[in-house]
Amino acid sequence: xxxxxxxxxxxxxxxxxxxxxxxxxxxxxxxxxxxxxxxxxxxxxxxxxxxxxxxxxxxxxxxxxxxxxxxxxxxxxxxxxxxxxxxxxxxxxxxxxxxxxxxxxxxxxxxxxxxxxxxxxxxxxxxxxxx
Numbered sequence: 001x002x003x004x005x006x007x008x009x010x011x012x013x014x015x016x017x018x019x020x021x022x023x024x025x026x027x028x029x030x031x032x033x034x035x036x037x038x039x040x041x042x043x044x045x046x047x048x049x050x051x052x053x054x055x056x057x058x059x060x061x062x063x064x065x066x067x068x069x070x071x072x073x074x075x076x077x078x079x080x081x082x083x084x085x086x087x088x089x090x091x092x093x094x095x096x097x098x099x100x101x102x103x104x105x106x107x108x109x110x111x112x113x114x115x116x117x118x119x120x121x122x123x124x125x126x127x128x129x130x131x
Contacts, residue, residue, distance in 0.1 A: 005051045006119065007031040009039040009069060010058040010085070015108065019056060019085070022112045023119065028053065035061040036069025049077050054122050059086045059093070067097070074100055079127035083118060085110055101128070 006028045008016045016032045023030065031048065033039035039057070043049050055073065059066035070082055084097055087108040094105040104118050 004053040004123070005029045005031055005048060007033065007039060007043070007048075007052050007055045009033045009036065009055065009061070009066070011035055011061040012058075015058070019110070019115070022110070022115050026116075026119070036064030036066060036072070038063075039069055040064065040072055043073075043077065049080075052077075052080055053127075054119055055080055055082045056085050056119075057082055059084060060088055067093075070097065070100060070102060081122040081125070081128065083122070 006023065006026070008019050008030060010016050010019070011034050013034070020030050020032075031042055031052065033042055039055070043052065057066045057069060066084065066086070070084075073080060073082060078101070081103045082101070083104040083106060084094075084102050085106045085108060089107045097105060103122055106115070106118075
């Protein structure tokens with residue numbers, strides 16, 4: 001029985017599948033979204049805003065991109081830790097996103113052990129409070 005939820009936001013289905021495979025063995029339900037708009041829509045359904053423990057978010061996506069999605073999440077679900085996973089590293093963007101409160105900025109392909117360690121650490125740390 002899953003104990004919580006992890007959301008993967010990426011426009012490439014094969015990337016979402018690869019990340020899901022890297023997280024196998026974790027006792028979590030995985031929610032998937034193909035862009036920021038879909039992620040926002042899913043998070044606003046049921047009790048997802050309460051039970052999502054970590055969001056893994058790409059930046060370059062159609063419709064609502066990762067930056068817009070992160071802005072929305074920080075305004076509406078500030079306690080959920082966000083990890084950016086992108087194929088296009090940008091030091092300036094990484095710095096601005098860290099100032100907005102993302103927890104990690106990873107470049108694809110992401111090392112399985114590193115991803116698992118980050119997710120484990122963020123889950124153990126719980127949601128941010130008082131932001």
